[in-house]
Amino acid sequence: MKLLVIAGPPSAGKTALTKQIVRRFKDEMKIAYLKIDVVKAFEDVELNREFDILTKKVYSGDLCPDHAGVMVLGDAVEWAERNKADLFIVESAGLCLRCSPYLNQGLGIIVLSSISGIHAPEKMGAMVALADIAVVTKIDLVSQAEREVFIQKIKEVHPHIGLMETNALQGTSLQRLYQFIEKSEDIDKNHLVLKGSPPIGTCTICIGKKEIGWDHHFGVIKKLDGQIADYLYRGE
């Protein structure tokens, strides 16, 4: 089974891209799809209705959605394999930009809208830096020069990323992406690990203390003005 993990900020065009991929491969592969989101998601119902593929969704609720993704992905891979899927597509919520949901196997795809602001590629950190492929969407809305400037910015974050541009609603110029997917190797589910390192998860904010200010928290050692150490967090 092949695995695609699709990440990117809300409204970048992840689902529009997913639909193009499903449309292209649905006749030659059995496709399973998992959507991870926080509050509400409709993509699973939409994709199931439109293409009659296996879909599932999970809401992370109060848990960080990337954290939720890591926890459920093991079961989800089992689910997709049990249903004899040839291609498993995971669409992440893509919110806080600290982490990236990509695994050491399969393909990690970052979806970026060409109107998302010129500094977006740098701000998105690991989500861009650890991706295999970047798909730039909404290219019909900006000038070619601006597209090239945006792509240059992505390349400066990740010089070897596979880059492609598309109008995801129409699915233009995605042939190269389809070739990447065709060539990607089947995963070995017993050796799946995250590509990026997860965040430190033991600070007093993370465990739910609501008080604000320096007196109530440990772990975080940088004040708004001036700092005690180079880094933001001090463990026990």
Added chain:
Amino acid sequence: MIREITVLPGKDKTGSLENFSEITLKAGETISIVGPTGSGKTAFISDIELLAQGDTSTGRHVLINGQPPSDELRYDPAMKPIAMITQNTKCFADLTAEEFLRIHARARKMHDKEIVYETIDLANKFTGERIRKDMKVTVLSGGQTRSLMIADAIMIGAAPIILLDEIENAGIFKQEVIRLIQNTGKIVVFVTHDPVIALLTQKRIIMGNGAVRKVLSQDESEVRAAQNLIELDKRVGIIREKLRAGHVITKEMISVNFG
């Protein structure tokens, strides 16, 4: 070296195959694409811009010098032989004109520092509203953005193929644009509703329902017609400027004798 590009037929909006075997555009040639709104003009030049390989909404294929383009030509912005100016007159990049051009020059692997200033100077030849290097591109007017993009296509894009989508619509000096990019040995394609531009190009492609309907070549009588039309256009231009400046337009100014 790009000698020619070839467009192979795709499908119209109802899915029928287009009625031509191939259209070849040669270096040094000017081409206009005409037809009603929604007839597929922009899609036609987008196919050229994306070097379509059956993977766009029209299903057309585009060849360079008779061959399918390499992945490098298609996907590496530094290698891309095509510069396109679209109808979009809005920039979203939060950068000054200078920063924007500098990053684009870097994307195109140009290291001459002066190129950025030369580009802004050229852009100012196309627009009456002065562009300064420290202006954010997000606040430029439609005419300024279009002028900057055309200058960028000529200087930094420096591409052998230039695609211009309705340049007449953005308050720029179109005659100046045409004068500066013709005779450069480039393939220049205009999508246009402007009869002057359409008549000045050597080839005219007529679109309808998403497909190429006809390809016409410029003939002698049309060249003469174009000369008359340019005169007329200049006079319309003068009246436009007078209107903008708050003058009252008299009947004498617009008396026309078509002979």
